[in-house]
Amino acid sequence: MILEQYYLDCLSQASYLIGDETTGRAVVVDPRRDVDVYLEDAGASGLTIDLVVETHLHADFLSGHLELAAATGAEVCFGVGAVTEFPSRQLRDGERIELGEVVLEVLHTPGHTPESLCLVVYEHADDTVPHAVLTGDTLFIGDVGRPDLLSAIGHSPDGLADQLFHSLHDKLLVLPDDTLVLPAHGAGSSCGKNLSSELTCTIGRQKLTNHALRVPDKEAFVALVTDGQPPAPDYFVYDAVLNRRDHDLLDPDVPTTPLDLADVQRAVADGAVVLDAREPETFGRGHLTGSVNVGLEGRFAEFAGSVVATDADIVLVAESGLEREARNRLARIGFDRVIGHLADPAATFADNPGSVQRSSRLTATDLGDCCETIDDLQVLDVRNPGETVDGTIGTAITIPLAQLRRRLDELDPARPTVVYCAGGYRSSIAVSLLRRAGFDDVSDLRGGYQAWSTNR
Numbered sequence: 001m002i003l004e005q006y007y008l009d010c011l012s013q014a015s016y017l018i019g020d021e022t023t024g025r026a027v028v029v030d031p032r033r034d035v036d037v038y039l040e041d042a043g044a045s046g047l048t049i050d051l052v053v054e055t056h057l058h059a060d061f062l063s064g065h066l067e068l069a070a071a072t073g074a075e076v077c078f079g080v081g082a083v084t085e086f087p088s089r090q091l092r093d094g095e096r097i098e099l100g101e102v103v104l105e106v107l108h109t110p111g112h113t114p115e116s117l118c119l120v121v122y123e124h125a126d127d128t129v130p131h132a133v134l135t136g137d138t139l140f141i142g143d144v145g146r147p148d149l150l151s152a153i154g155h156s157p158d159g160l161a162d163q164l165f166h167s168l169h170d171k172l173l174v175l176p177d178d179t180l181v182l183p184a185h186g187a188g189s190s191c192g193k194n195l196s197s198e199l200t201c202t203i204g205r206q207k208l209t210n211h212a213l214r215v216p217d218k219e220a221f222v223a224l225v226t227d228g229q230p231p232a233p234d235y236f237v238y239d240a241v242l243n244r245r246d247h248d249l250l251d252p253d254v255p256t257t258p259l260d261l262a263d264v265q266r267a268v269a270d271g272a273v274v275l276d277a278r279e280p281e282t283f284g285r286g287h288l289t290g291s292v293n294v295g296l297e298g299r300f301a302e303f304a305g306s307v308v309a310t311d312a313d314i315v316l317v318a319e320s321g322l323e324r325e326a327r328n329r330l331a332r333i334g335f336d337r338v339i340g341h342l343a344d345p346a347a348t349f350a351d352n353p354g355s356v357q358r359s360s361r362l363t364a365t366d367l368g369d370c371c372e373t374i375d376d377l378q379v380l381d382v383r384n385p386g387e388t389v390d391g392t393i394g395t396a397i398t399i400p401l402a403q404l405r406r407r408l409d410e411l412d413p414a415r416p417t418v419v420y421c422a423g424g425y426r427s428s429i430a431v432s433l434l435r436r437a438g439f440d441d442v443s444d445l446r447g448g449y450q451a452w453s454t455n456r
Contacts (some may be wrong), residue, residue: 001102003132005182007072009030010329011061012189014199014252016182018121018129019047023100027051028074029119029134031064031186033332035250039071051097053077053104055136055184056116057243059149059236060191062334067249067252071239079117080108083175085246087107089115101125107171111164112137112145113190120179131175132180133203138164139172142196144212146257149191149236158198160448161222177204188236188299190402192228192384204283205377218254230384231402234299235333242334251332256316256323257340261348261355264315265286267339274342275304277326277345280428280444284359286349288317288342293359296322298425301329307433308335316341359431360443364455367393367418367445382451383422384432393420393452404433413448420445420452 002019009260017038019026028038039368042049049072050064056079065076066086076088091097093108097119119134135143136222147160178201187197194211207213215221259267268274268290276287277296287293294304296318309315314337318326323341330338349356362370370377371394379396381388386397399407401421411417417439421427429446434442445452 001120001131002026002047004041005042005199006032006037007186008332010301011185011332012195013055013061014182014184014186014190017041017047017049018099018104019045020100020101020102021045021047024048025099026048027097027099027104028068029053030055030058030136031068033062033064033067033250034263034328035064035067035071036252037358038068048072049074050099051075051077053091053117053119054082054243055079055118055134055138056129057082058137059232059238059240059243060185060189062242062249063331064077067248070249079106079110080117080397082244083111103127105130107133107167108135109138109164109167111147111167113150114160114166120175130175130179132182133171133172133175134182134184136184137191138167138212139164139206140182140192140195141181141198141201141206142210143192143194144168144210144225146192148229149223149232150240152212157226158222161225162218163356164225165218165221173203173207173213174361175203177202177425179203179300181206184258190236190302191234193229193411199254212267219272223341223384226438231400232387233302233306233402234405235310235335238310241332248336249336250328250336252324252328252331256327256338258343259315259340261352263340264342267313267315270313272315272339273308273328274315275308275381276317276432277322278317278319279347280359280361280424283432284361286356286358287432288355289357290436291317291432292436293428295425295428296326297331300326301333301335303401303426303429304330305333305335307405307429310335312337314338317345320344357435359428359435361428361446362418362443363446366450367420367452367456369415370418374416376415378412378417380417380419380430381421382426383418387422387449391453395447398421401430404430406436408437411439413437418443418445421448423448423450
């Protein structure tokens with residue numbers, strides 16, 4: 001048996017290649033959209049990808065099932081209840097997929113979504129004890145899937161949480177304790193609130209350590225998993241719908257189009273957003289007026305999807321040679337409207353100072369002085385609720401970054417404003433969004449709440 005895990009840190013997303021060396025047949029589970037890694041590894045191992053299995057209709061990324069199907073002729077499979085615009089097969093509870101010696105057993109595990117499934121992996125056809133279970137977004141290491149992501153399209157979080165409880169206790173936790181748990185996400189994902197940075201565990205270990213599995217009854221479980229979830233980025237509903245649609249395929253090797261300043265200005269006049277993917281310090285030293293800053297080295301796609309509308313054209317500003325990576329990372333969440341990148345940003349900024357602005361970034365000491373001397377100072381905390389329970393800076397207004405674009409009317413653009421997050425990455429995003437929305441006197445806190453706490 002070949003069982004490979006592929007992990008994208010930027011989306012905290014895991015996918016899998018399962019193959020049988022005796023027959024050369026293979027399955028890919030929950031693939032990313034740039035699928036070359038599976039094709040290369042399958043080819044190197046003499047495998048043919050026959051099936052693409054989605055554990056559910058994902059909301060946090062645009063899956064690569066169409067790209068893999070086009071490249072290999074593989075059949076695309078979902079759980080019962082998934083309706084798609086493209087040809088797909090629904091896998092039934094208890095169905096066995098025989099690759100040869102390697103056998104996969106389908107478990108219908110509704111709760112995170114109605115069609116969610118898990119795959120139990122047997123290394124040999126006559127094994128009675130499974131090797132592993134691919135748990136999708138039903139069971140994570142340290143947490144379970146959130147049941148509220150589909151509330152925007154008519155599903156009750158309490159109802160899904162009830163189903164999730166039974167899926168966990170009646171389907172997964174009855175597996176042998178030594179069964180390896182292989183989830184679809186790790187720490188940092190917005191698909192749960194307490195995910196571990198570990199990427200594998202066992203059923204037995206999760207019974208002992210997973211807080212959501214240790215609650216005394218179903219009522220307590222429902223209350224736990226429906227409360228305190230991090231705000232979902234705006235693009236989640238967009239991706240949940242797009243993953244069931246037939247859409248254009250990604251070619252990750254196509255270069256992005258270089259644009260001069262006049263090209264960019266015309267695009268902006270037509271409604272495009274300039275997305276600057278350089279790091280906050282670099283962005284702060286000079287950027288095109290009106291740009292939105294989301295640093296490529298962080299959770300770039302997720303936060304870009306939180307602050308850029310799904311129907312907006314995008315012009316990229318990136319360090320030389322990183323334009324294609326930025327475009328492809330946006331494509332992983334279905335943001336395909338990148339029309340090009342600013343050619344030679346440094347020279348453009350130097351030659352056109354009237355089109356460039358700098359960002360104001362304060363130290364913790366600077367902010368302390370501002371709090372004492374500016375009576376109408378507006379302080380904005382863009383951390384998630386789970387991060388603010390241990391304290392905020394004074395009477396800061398708390399609006400998670402994922403909600404900021406929709407809640408700008410709760411802030412006064414005429415007041416001097418300072419924004420902070422945990423370490424300074426998200427606050428730079430928020431400041432650029434506020435300046436684009438007409439906030440003139442706005443700064444962010446270098447080092448975020450961590451720097452403030454250390455210096456107080």
